[in-house]
Amino acid sequence: MEYVARSITFIAIYGISYGMVIFLISIGLVITMGLMRVVNLAHGAFAALGGYFCTYLVTTHSVPFFAAVIFATAAVAIISLGMEKAIYTRIYKATELDQVLLTIGLMFVAVAGLNFLFGPNVQPSRLSPTLEANIDLLGRSVQVYRLFIVAIGAVVVAGLWFLFENTSFGARLRAAVDNRPMAQAIGIDVASLYSKAFVLGSGLAAFGGAVGYGMLPIEPLYPFKYLTIIMIVVALSGFGNMKGAAIVSVLVGIVDTAGRYFFPTYGAFVVYGFLIVYLLLRIEGGFKRKSA
Amino acid sequence: MSVLKRAAFAAAIVLGACQTLAGEIKVGVIGQFSGPYALAGQQLRESIDVYVAQHGTKAGNDDITFVYKDIGGSNPALAKSLAEQLIVKDKVSILTGFFLSPEAAAVAPVINETKTPSVLSVSSAPQILRMSPYFVRAGQNIWQPAYAQADFAADSGKKRAYIAVADYAPGHEVQEAFTRRFKEKGGEIVGEDRMPLSTVDFAAFAERIANANPDVVVTFLPNGAPSVSFFNALAARGVNKSATVIAVAETDDPDLHLFGPNIVGVYSAIFYTGSLDNPQNAAFKQVMKERFGADHRVGVNNASPYDAVTLIYKMVEAQGKGDFDPDRAMAAIKGYEWKSPSGPKRIDPLTREMNHNIYIRQVQEIDGKLQNVVVKTYEMVGNPWADAHPE
Numbered sequence: 243m244e245y246v247a248r249s250i251t252f253i254a255i256y257g258i259s260y261g262m263v264i265f266l267i268s269i270g271l272v273i274t275m276g277l278m279r280v281v282n283l284a285h286g287a288f289a290a291l292g293g294y295f296c297t298y299l300v301t302t303h304s305v306p307f308f309a310a311v312i313f314a315t316a317a318v319a320i321i322s323l324g325m326e327k328a329i330y331t332r333i334y335k336a337t338e339l340d341q342v343l344l345t346i347g348l349m350f351v352a353v354a355g356l357n358f359l360f361g362p363n364v365q366p367s368r369l370s371p372t373l374e375a376n377i378d379l380l381g382r383s384v385q386v387y388r389l390f391i392v393a394i395g396a397v398v399v400a401g402l403w404f405l406f407e408n409t410s411f412g413a414r415l416r417a418a419v420d421n422r423p424m425a426q427a428i429g430i431d432v433a434s435l436y437s438k439a440f441v442l443g444s445g446l447a448a449f450g451g452a453v454g455y456g457m458l459p460i461e462p463l464y465p466f467k468y469l470t471i472i473m474i475v476v477a478l479s480g481f482g483n484m485k486g487a488a489i490v491s492v493l494v495g496i497v498d499t500a501g502r503y504f505f506p507t508y509g510a511f512v513v514y515g516f517l518i519v520y521l522l523l524r525i526e527g528g529f530k531r532k533s534a
Numbered sequence: 535m536s537v538l539k540r541a542a543f544a545a546a547i548v549l550g551a552c553q554t555l556a557g558e559i560k561v562g563v564i565g566q567f568s569g570p571y572a573l574a575g576q577q578l579r580e581s582i583d584v585y586v587a588q589h590g591t592k593a594g595n596d597d598i599t600f601v602y603k604d605i606g607g608s609n610p611a612l613a614k615s616l617a618e619q620l621i622v623k624d625k626v627s628i629l630t631g632f633f634l635s636p637e638a639a640a641v642a643p644v645i646n647e648t649k650t651p652s653v654l655s656v657s658s659a660p661q662i663l664r665m666s667p668y669f670v671r672a673g674q675n676i677w678q679p680a681y682a683q684a685d686f687a688a689d690s691g692k693k694r695a696y697i698a699v700a701d702y703a704p705g706h707e708v709q710e711a712f713t714r715r716f717k718e719k720g721g722e723i724v725g726e727d728r729m730p731l732s733t734v735d736f737a738a739f740a741e742r743i744a745n746a747n748p749d750v751v752v753t754f755l756p757n758g759a760p761s762v763s764f765f766n767a768l769a770a771r772g773v774n775k776s777a778t779v780i781a782v783a784e785t786d787d788p789d790l791h792l793f794g795p796n797i798v799g800v801y802s803a804i805f806y807t808g809s810l811d812n813p814q815n816a817a818f819k820q821v822m823k824e825r826f827g828a829d830h831r832v833g834v835n836n837a838s839p840y841d842a843v844t845l846i847y848k849m850v851e852a853q854g855k856g857d858f859d860p861d862r863a864m865a866a867i868k869g870y871e872w873k874s875p876s877g878p879k880r881i882d883p884l885t886r887e888m889n890h891n892i893y894i895r896q897v898q899e900i901d902g903k904l905q906n907v908v909v910k911t912y913e914m915v916g917n918p919w920a921d922a923h924p925e
Contacts, residue, residue, distance in 0.1 A: 252738075256735070256738070256741075361573070363573050365792070366792045367762060367792070367794070374794065376770070376772065383771075383772060385770040387770075457734070461758065467732075468734070502735075502738035503742065506729065506742065507730065
């Protein structure tokens with residue numbers, strides 16, 4: 243009985259915290275893909291860049307962790323604005339094959355660039371002593387960092403929910419996701435909406451890469467390594483569906499953690515089994531948003 | 535390979551041999567210069583540069599030049615085609631490099647056909663040397679550190695071991711070797727996990743290990759990201775404190791700064807550490823510092839490629855006038871003994887395996903810096919794998 247209780251608390255805490263990091267690095271792509279129908283395979287590069295800026299500031303300039311996270315997020319958001327204007331606007335109307343070719347190319351450029359700038363090795367993943375400490379919770383010791391990630395994730399989910407459901411930006415965004423020509427016809431400036439959503443998505447990815455580096459180590463292959471899990475979340479959430487993405491991420495985190503815990507060697511496949519079953523059951527792409 | 539292709543290949547080699555300039559011997563280097571193992575490729579190149587800087591380009595009557603080819607990841611088929619290119623087109627007489635064992639295995643038929651001595655600079659799979667009489671090992675056989683892990687655990691009075699290795703061939707070898715030796719010494723294996731290479735969050739494994747309550751945890755993972763995540767997870771779950779952790783190369787000197795302070799206390803079993811106190815190591819580190827900066831830290835993947843170049847120079851030195859003779863080269867290194875930065879070395883004349891010291895190192899914080907300190911030495915370790923698997 244004690245074993246069962248211990249297993250459940252472990253899977254809950256670690257699965258949810260892992261799911262939250264996945265949510266942060268994927269949600270940007272869920273939004274932009276819903277809005278622009280562009281499969282941006284280079285999305286993980288923004289998360290990697292955020293993580294690189296953050297570790298760089300923390301280790302070489304001794305910037306406090308939280309300040310470094312904010313700076314890294316802002317820096318990547320600005321860079322992504324430039325990228326959007328220079329590159330992405332050109333492919334919004336291109337065919338899917340062109341989009342995939344260009345964005346996967348960008349991903350390779352990012353991997354090579356990070357390798358060139360920061361070297362092939364993984365970056366040091368130091369956390370602040372407060373986050374590294376363990377506390378007792380539910381009869382077991384838990385790293386504060388895990389709880390911190392859960393809290394941050396919850397705050398971001400709540401913030402995004404407010405943004406999407408209760409602001410005019412959110413309303414325009416939802417309108418554009420559901421029906422682009424009609425949104426344009428009633429005077430919504432879709433081009434500027436695209437830019438804002440793109441910057442928001444990239445910024446969130448950078449934020450996820452930065453706060454999550456204690457869990458997903460920062461290395462040049464980062465954009466490539468986590469592409470599969472990002473695509474799983476995107477595929478299961480449905481276009482632009484923030485709430486769906488949050489639920490799916492946490493589910494994927496829990497399923498993955500439980501799979502590894504109970505079947506260590508083959509546990510990595512459990513999440514793919516979950517993906518297949520889920521897609522078969524909800525062929526329309528998961529949590530459908532009520533369309534207006 | 536069809537008969538025609540074989541004939542063409544052989545003809546090309548004969549022609550190639552005739553065209554080689556007298557007095558110049560080329561060495562082909564198949565290295566990981568880009569891709570996920572690029573750090574090892576960089577270390578290979580550094581070590582070759584340092585050896586050449588110390589010893590010049592001349593060995594015996596011949597000038598040695600190195601021809602580099604990038605394999606850029608795990609790609610046995612490419613390794614084979616690069617070996618063919620190097621031998622046929624670039625006319626190299628000796629091959630080296632070989633970071634991953636499947637690369638070496640793929641090249642074996644090529645070097646058998648062309649009689650090309652090939653020095654394994656890092657590759658540690660025990661079976662490779664039996665695939666060709668032209669292979670010789672400059673690094674370690676993975677069974678050597680695994681036996682040292684088991685001996686050290688047993689010598690420290692540990693009884694309950696948990697084995698956590700990455701799910702790939704060298705990990706499986708460590709698992710087999712450690713289990714065999716530890717049971718021989720009266721220990722018990724309380725749990726074992728093969729962790730998929732794609733794992734990013736190791737918390738589930740740390741949890742399983744903690745639940746099994748072992749007194750020693752034995753690990754083997756690739757350097758870099760997987761090791762850092764895994765040891766962070768162990769520390770977060772308090773396993774470092776409740777059990778003795780013995781790794782292989784995960785806490786290597788150049789990687790130490792990647793870990794947090796909670797890595798202190800972890801042991802590892804391997805054939806080199808930067809803190810070894812011998813004149814060869816002092817000179818080696820000195821030249822490394824001069825060429826690559828004061829912060830440069832020498833790692834195990836620097837040490838064995840350096841020994842590989844030592845063997846290559848020995849092979850070339852043994853040549854008389856006339857064409858390069860592969861069998862004379864191999865004869866020269868069989869039974870060869872010398873002092874290397876990692877201590878005394880000897881090539882076993884029968885198996886062409888490296889006999890050398892395996893050091894048990896512990897990560898300690900000295901003057902605010904993490905360092906691997908040697909706490910025990912297993913001297914001139916032989917070839918336990920060959921003893922367990924007679925031909």
